Amino acid sequence: MRTAPTLLALTLDAALLRIATLRDLSRLPDHILFDLFRRTLSAGKLTEKVLKLFLATDCEEIILLVQLLNIKQPLIPAWQPFFSRFDIIVVKDPELAADLQIPSGFNVKVYTKSDIDGLLGATSINFSGHSCRYFGYLVSRKKYVISIDDNCLPAKDPAGMTVDAVTQHMVNLKTPATPFFFNTLYDPYRKGADFVRGYPFSLREGVECMLSCGLWLHNADYDPMTHVVKRNQRNTNYVDAVMTVPLGAMFPVSGINVAFNREVLGPVMFPGLRIRKEGKHRWDTLEDIWNGLCAKVICDSLGYGVKTGLPYVMRSDAEAGKALESLKEWEGVKVMDDVLPFFESLKLSRTAVTVDDCIKELAGIVRQKLAPKNAIFSKAADAMEEWTKLWKSHGAQNA
């Protein structure tokens, strides 16, 4: 005996027949979308165009499934409205064997292992994995650089508008930062805000902002342990604020979604700290955290500001099983317990008046104070010194 098909099933069948001609799925509820997506996949109808249609809905389950099934997706097109006016640098991970698939319609320059080797020759800096992006920082000739991980898509704000991460990062960098006193209404330069009562008038001009650290929705940026324990937790809290991280306060900069003033901060934007067996996953890297702490102490010392908060990106990619695998050999558990007190107690000398001066001094202090504790710090100091040389020879030219 056959059961009569439901009205929903019939509707989905009809939609599947016409899937290649549909132009907008964004009004469907997520569970129906997801069902339609699975049927499309089973029916062999998931062309690049249809995939784009589904991805445009921002349905989290679909994005996850696309990641988990490793379906080739052209990630950049979602960024087209925001990136197409700008120069894009793509640096291919030197250890990645597969070819990159770069969609057309962008002003893209791609760098590969042979470009890195050809330009730099023998270097102690390891550009593999997430660290490949730093080569892009070096060869860019622009004043501002925005760097976003390849598993990120534009986020939507609570009103359903797609976030223009480029514009928000530029606003963050081009309006002053206020590191000397916390403003309880957050960014005082934002429309509708100002400095609250009690904020000293002499500090209201602020200082130049050099680093803007954006955030991410969906897949939070946790270490492997937290990923394993909270494998089903997703970040859904959109906090509508930008704030300056106060002078002297340290914070964990994530490389997922950052922007910076390359002209000023370039000499400190390097991959220094690599833990043994550090892999391809954000969760087992500390290179960006170390980089961020170096940048923050130098900004503090030179009177520059650093902001965190908006813009958000939507971060897919949840590989809980693999986080467990990373965990087995993960060295990162205790590293930060040495690193943070070191940076918190650091005082750079007043005679170091440029970022280049500061990073050279900092490398020396790392070698003296941290290197005896763990060989990774000695290698970090090497990388810091090497980077200042690379920057001088290859990075510091004007546009």
Next chain:
Amino acid sequence: MRTAPTLLALTLDAALLRIATLRDLSRLPDHILFDLFRRTLSAGKLTEKVLKLFLATDCEEIILLVQLLNIKQPLIPAWQPFFSRFDIIVVKDPELAADLQIPSGFNVKVYTKSDIDGLLGATSINFSGHSCRYFGYLVSRKKYVISIDDNCLPAKDPAGMTVDAVTQHMVNLKTPATPFFFNTLYDPYRKGADFVRGYPFSLREGVECMLSCGLWLHNADYDPMTHVVKRNQRNTNYVDAVMTVPLGAMFPVSGINVAFNREVLGPVMFPGLRIRKEGKHRWDTLEDIWNGLCAKVICDSLGYGVKTGLPYVMRSDAEAGKALESLKEWEGVKVMDDVLPFFESLKLSRTAVTVDDCIKELAGIVRQKLAPKNAIFSKAADAMEEWTKLWKSHGAQNA
């Protein structure tokens, strides 16, 4: 020739006839509500019950008009669902001549000038204006105190839910604070959040939170100059976050909406700094800012935490004309330029291990370093020392 009335006017007339029997106006658009409110007022139909009906809509224009016309409104009933389980202390401003109107249905204890004089006798502490609340801190016998200005009503969150400020303050005080490293996802103890990658594991237990500084929507907490310049600007940005103010970072605590652990922090919750001609308006007070800076340096020194962010309250009362009046003689412009560097460079000795030890030491340093610059600091030091005596004799008893 008479013009035929519009359908809207006829509807409003009909509503006005039945206004005393209506039970919910919350679905009306604000401009119609406001029109109905003005007609009700003109028709002499604004009873206490009807006023409550209008206030329950949270229509900002109505709340402003109620303030501007100085209509007697029982503010506490809006707080009834949140306050009725708790002990309420009302301290009448000793300079206020009019009688207080306290609605029934609350567990309220009212203190007046004669109670203050009777209990304390001659004291150098000035409890007039906004400072009257500190007498309540002294005579309370509870572990936790929440203090909200009398021109505030419960706020609504972006989803339209009325904010339970009491519960949110208690969550802030009873979950740990994390002053030693900034968490980019803000409060790591919040549902759906955690510590981000790079946060040292040894710091994830956090420390006890002693002070929770809530925020306010609508009428922002500006100094008189900003009030005059931005007389039409309202704060509408609901930032859905709680964060610990980092160790060493100073911030302006507003007395509008605060909660604290009275058992621990009581000896530092005093009105110390009064500028000459300081009046009855928040915009020309600095007493809470000074109090907050003292509390913050002491919490930093003793290893306690301080949070800012949620909960919001809705703050009415916009008196731009009067802000201009305050401005003419306002001394507050330059005060903070002496105060902030003082607090930022302050180091309390390691031998000061209680809040009482710390505030005594701090009073001495204020007298030595700041008092020579301005007599108001000398008076602040007097008040700080006087408060430690008052606290010992009248505040420190257990519940």
